[in-house]
Amino acid sequence: MISAKAADEKLLTVSASPHVRSATTSRMIMLDVIISLCPALIASVLIFGLRALAVTAVTVASCMLSEYVSRKIMKRSNTLGDLSAIVTGMLLAFNLPSSIPFWMAALGGAIAIVIVKQFFGGIGENFVNPAITARIILLLSFSSAMSSWPVPRQGLMVKAVDAVTGATPLAVISEGSGSLPSLTDMFIGLRGGCLGETCALALIIGGLYLIIRKVISPAIPLSFIGTVAVIMLIAKKGDFTALSYQILSGGLLLGAIFMATDYSTSPISFKGKIIFGIGCGVITCLIRIFGSYPEGVSFSIIIMNILVPHIEKLTTPKPFGTPKKEKKAKEEAKA
Template identity: 50%
Template sequence: MDTKLIVSASPHLRSEETTTGLMANVIVALTPCVVASAIIFGLRALLVTAVSVVACVAFEWLYCKLMKKANPIGDLSAVVTGIILALNVPVGMPIGELLIGDFVAIIVVKQLFGGIGMNFANPALVGRIVLFISFAGAMNKWVFPDAAVDQLSSATPLAVADPNKLSLLDLFMGVHGGVLGETCALAIVLGLIYLVVTKTISIAIPAAYVGSMFLFYLIATHSVHAALVAVLSGGLLFGAVFMATDYVTSPFTLKGKLVYGVALGIVTFAIRYWGSYTEGVSFALLFMNLWVPYINDMTRQTPYGYVKPAKKEAAGK
C-alpha cells in the first residue's frame, strides 16, 4: 500500500470524545453534591439548582438567537455552569439575585468573549464573585443543618477561632453551614473519583492544589488536625475538583497543571492565613486563570526531534 506524507495544521491526533460527552460526565460527577445539598439543606436546594440551570440555558439560547449564531445549548456546557454556580451560593439565595449571576456567567463572561473555549475565566467562578461583591449579605447568610454542633451556630468552619474544636467527621459529611456544594466533602470526593476514572480530568490539579494547602497549613500551625480542617472547610475541595480543572482556563501540560495547582495553593493560603478574608478560593482561581496562558508558554513540551540552535559566535570570529 502506498503511503503518503500528509502535511496539515494541528491537531494531528484526534479523540472520539465530544464536548457533550465530557460535560455529561461533569454533570454526573456533580450529582452527589446536588443530592447531598438537598439532604443537608432541604428541597429548596433543588429549586435553586433547577432555576440556575434553566436560566443559564435560556440566556445562552436567547443570546445566540438574537445574534443569529449557532445555538450551542446541546453541548451541555450551560447546564454545567448553572449547576456549579448554584452550588456556589447559600440555599437561601434570592432567586432574582441568582439570575444576575447566571446572566454574568453566560452572557458577559462566556458569550461576549466568543462562546465556549474562548472565555478568559471560568464563567461560574466570575458569576459567583459578582454575586459575592454585589450581594454580600445574601451570600454570607448561612443556613445550618439541624444536627450542626453548637460552635457552628454562628460561623462557618473557616470562621471558627479554634479549628481543633471542629469534628473532621462533621466536616467530611457536611454537618455545618456553607454554600450548597462545598459542605459535603464525601460527595465531592465521589465526583472526583468518577471524573478521574472516566478520564474526564487529570488528578494533577486537585492533588497539587489540595496537597499544597495541607502542607502550608501543616507548616504554619504544626497541627495535622488544623491542616485537615483547612482542607475540608470552605470551597477548597469543590473549587479544586470542579472549577480549577476547567479545560479552557487550566494548563494543558502535566508540568503546567502541577505548577498551576501549587500556585493556587500559595495564593489561597496567603489570602486565608494573612488576609482579612476567611475564604480565598474564588479570588485565587480568578487570579490564576489570568496566568494560565503564561504557564502554558513556560511549560510547553519540547517538540519531538527539536534541536536547540547553537549560540551565534561573537562577531569577528
C-alpha cells in the same frame, strides 16, 4: 452486488485524513461532569433541604436561557446541546448559600453565561471561570445575602431549620470564636457553607469519577490541595487536626476538583497544570492566613485563570526529540 463502474457514477465523499474518529464528543464530556456533580447535589439536598435543589434549578435554567438568548441575539448557532450551560449553572449554584433569593441566583447565571462566557466567544474562549466570576460578582454586590449561611440539619433525619443562620467553619477559625463541627460532620458536610461545597465525601466521589473517566487529570486537584496542605501544615505548626479543617472547609475541594480543572481556563500541558495548581494553593493560603476574608479559593482560581496564557507559553513542550542542549541554549538565549 454493485460493480465498481456502477458505483463510480455516484459521487464519493472526499475528506482529509483521518477517516475515523473517536466516539467521545464534547457533550459526552459535559454529561460526565454533570454526573460527577450529582453526588454533591444529592448531598446538598439532604443537608440543606429542598431549597438547595430549587436554587440549582434556578441557576441551571437561568444559564440555559441566557445561553440560548444571547447566542440568538448575536446570531450564533444554538449551543445548548453541548450541555456546558448546565455545568456552569450547577457549579454556580454549588457556590451559593441555599438561602439566597432566587432572583440573585438567576442574575448570577446570566452574568456567568452572558458576560463571562459569550462576550468572549462562548465555550472554550472565556479566560476566567464563569461560575466563579459570577459568584465573586454576587459576593461583592450582595455581601450580606451571599454570606449568611443556613444551619444544616443536625443529623440527617432532622429537618433543616431555614431561618437560623450560622457561621462557616472558616469564619469560626478566622475569628477564633464559636464552635467547630466535628471532623466527621465536616467530612459528610454537616456544616455551614455554600450548598455544594460542604460534603467532602460527595465531592471526592465525583472527582474520582472524573479521573476514572479520564475527563480530568489529577494533576491540578492534587497539586492544589497538596500545596494548601503543605503550607497550612507549616502555618499551623504541624497540627494535623487544624490542617484537616483547612482542607475540608471552604470551597477547597469543590474548587480544586471541579472549578480549577475547567478546560477553558486551565493550562493544557502537565507541567502547566502543576504550576497552575501550586499557584492556586499558594494564593488560597495567603488569603486564608493573611486576608481579612476567610475564604480564598474563588479568588485564587480566578487570579490563576488570568495567568494561564503565560503559564502555557512557559510550559509549551518541545517537539519530540528536540536535543536537551538546544533547549538549554534557547533558555539561556531568552534570559
